[in-house]
Amino acid sequence: MLRNDLQTLISVALEALIAEGKLPEAVRVVPVEVSDTKSPDHGDFACNFAMVASKKAAMNPRAIGELLASTLATKTSVFAGVEIAGPGFVNLRLQPTYISAYLEGILQAGQAGVAQLPPTGEKVNIEFVSVNPNGPITVGSGRGASFGDALSRVFKSAGIEVHKEYYINDGVNSEQMRLFAESVRHFYRQSLGLESVFPDKGYRGEYVQQVAARLMELEGDSQGDAEASWFQSKSQDLMIERQRNDLGLFGVTFDTWFSEQSLHDSGEVLRCVEELKSKGVADEEPYRTKLKLGKGGVVEEVIKEAQTDQMEEDGDEAEGVTVEDSQASSTNKTLWLRSTKFGDDMDRVIRRKDGRLTYIASDIAYHKDKFNRPAGASKLYTVLGPDHHGYIGRLTAVLAALLRKGPDTDENNQEALNEAKAKLDVVIFQLVRFLKDGKPAPMRKRDGNIYELRDLIEELGAAAAPNSSKEEQKIKGRDVARFFYLMRSHDTAMDFDIDLATKQSDDNPVFYVQYAHARICSVIDKAKEAGIQLGDQVNSSVLVHARELALIKKILDLKTEVERISKDHGVHRLTTYAIELARTYHNFYDVCRVVQPDEPELSKARLALCEAARMALSGTLDLLGISAPRRLDREA
C-alpha cells in the first residue's frame, strides 16, 4: 500500500540518520505516521515525526524536519518535493508517476483483492441479532443485523477468520415462550371453532395468527387438543424459520444457529456448573455479595447480605429453565455464582432452590462452547441492543469464572478478569428511532403488531422502484435500509428518516453511490463500442492529472479503512468512504474524458482507472452488504 510504503521509506531514512549519528537512538521508539493533507498546497501526504520526536531527541522540530527532508529528497523517483512547513510538518509531494504506478497493482489484485488484506491468523466468533423465538425480526434488530453482518465482512476482509452465530433462546420452560405457545394455541383452536380463552398477557400480533395458520397448513386440523408443549415446540420452529427468512431477505446469514436447549440436553450446562463449584467460584452458602460502586467503578462498600426467601422472587432470574434431572432438583439450596470476584456488582443466581436453572447457567456453557467456532477462536464478539447494557458485567464475569486458573486469590481472579475482558468484546449498539412525516413511527402498535424489518424493506423497495418486480424491490429495499442503518456510528442513537430513504433522487446517498458505479459501467461499455478494451497493456504513467491521482489515492485508501475498522468497529465510516469515493470519481469524470479515439494510450489508461474505481466501489458496497448495479434507472 502507498501509505505503508511511504512509512517504510521514512523509517529507512531515519535509520540512516541514526546510523550517521545525526539523530539520537531515542527517536527510534517514536512511531512514524503518514497522514493526509488538508490542502494540495501541503503536498500529497504529511509526516509529523519531527514534532513528535522533538522532545525525545532534545532537538528543535524544524531541525529534525530539515534532516529528514533532505534525506528523503534524494529519492527523486518517489518525491517531487519535500518541504518543511508550519511548526515542523514534513510535507511530501509525490511524483505523479509514482502514484499512478499503483494502478497496476490494483488491477492485478482484481475485484477479490481490492479490499482484501493478508491473513492475520486471528479467529473470532461474532454473535448478533439473537432475538427470542417468540417474535419476528423488528426494525430495531435491523440495526444489529446490518452492523454485525458488515463488521463480519470487514473482519474477513482484514484477514481475520470469522464465524457468524445466532443464539436461540429456546430453553423449554421460559415463561415468555409458554405464553407465546398458548397464544398460538388459542388462535389455532379458534379457527377450528373450538372453545378457547385468550391467555392473560398473551401475544396478539398478526404474526401469531400467521403461525397458527401455518400450523394448520402443515399439521391439518387434528391438533386442537394437543398440549401447550406441542404448540411451543412447533411454533418456535416456525418462528425461527421466519426469522431466518427475514434475515435472508436482508442479506444476512449465519454459520451457526445455536440452540440453548441443546446445552441442557447434552448435559453440558450441568457439567459446567459442577466445574465452577469444584473451582470454588460457585457455592450454596446462603448469602449474596453486593458491591456499592462509586464513580469510575470504584468499590465503595461491600455488602454481604443473608439470603431471604424474598430473593428467590427476583425478576431478573425469571426466565429460568427447569431441569428434569432428579439430582439437580434434589438440592434445596440456591447456587450462587460469586461473580463479584470478577468485577460484577452482585453475585448471580445459577440455580434456584427449586432446582430451576437461570439463564446465567446456560450462558456459562454457551461461552465455553463458543470458542470451538471457529476451532481455536481467540476472541468472542457479542453484539447487543441498548437494553442489554447490564449484560456486559455479568457476561464478562461468567467468562472470567470459567477462565480462572489456580486457587481463589485476588491475583488469580484479577488475572482471569483481565483475560475475560481481552477475549470477550460486548458491543452495544444504541437506539434507532424511525421518523415518518417528521414524527417518530411506533415500533410496537397497540393491536399487538410489530414494525417488522420485512415491512421496512418492502416499504423502501416499493418507493425506490415502484414499477419493478417484487424481487427487484426487495433488493432495492434491502440496499437502502442497510445503507441508512450503517450511516451512523453504532455507538450513537440515530434517527432513521423514512421520508428521505424513500426518495429515489439526489438527496439519497445510496443512489448517489450506486449511480457512480452505474456511470462507470456505462463508460466502460461506451469505450468498448469505440474499440477500447479493458485488459490491454496499460501505460499508467500517462495518468498525471490531479483528479486522476486523487482517484488512485482514494481507491488505495479502502484497505486503510478496512484495517482501521477491523480494530475500532466503526463500520459507518464505510458509508462515508463510499460517498467520498463516488464524489472523487465524479470529479475525475467531469474533467477527464475517458473515451478519446485520437488518444488511444490515454483512453486505455483512464479506462483502467475507471475499472479500478468500479472495483473499489463494488468492493465497498459489498462490505456493506449492498448491491452494485450496472444500471440505475429512475422510475416514475
Place this chain on the structure above:
RNA sequence: GCGGCUGUAGCUCAGUGGAUAGAGCGCUUCCCUCCGGAGGAAGAGGCCGUGGGUUCGAAUCCCACCAGCCGUGCCA
C-alpha cells in the same frame, strides 16, 4: 445514586492529537458542440455546549459542570 450515548453551519450529520474545522440538504450563481445531469464548479453561512487541565499543538484525550435521550439501582 450509578452507567451508556449525545451536544459541530438554518436542518441532518462527517471529522485518525496537527496546519485555514468538512459534506449533504436548503439559499445565491454558474457549467450540457459532452462517455448517464441521480453529475460538476463557485459563494454566503461556525465563541465545535460551558469552564479548567494534559500537550509543541485539543472539536478530538482527562476532570468538573450545564442541557437532552436511554438504561438501571438502592432505601428492603
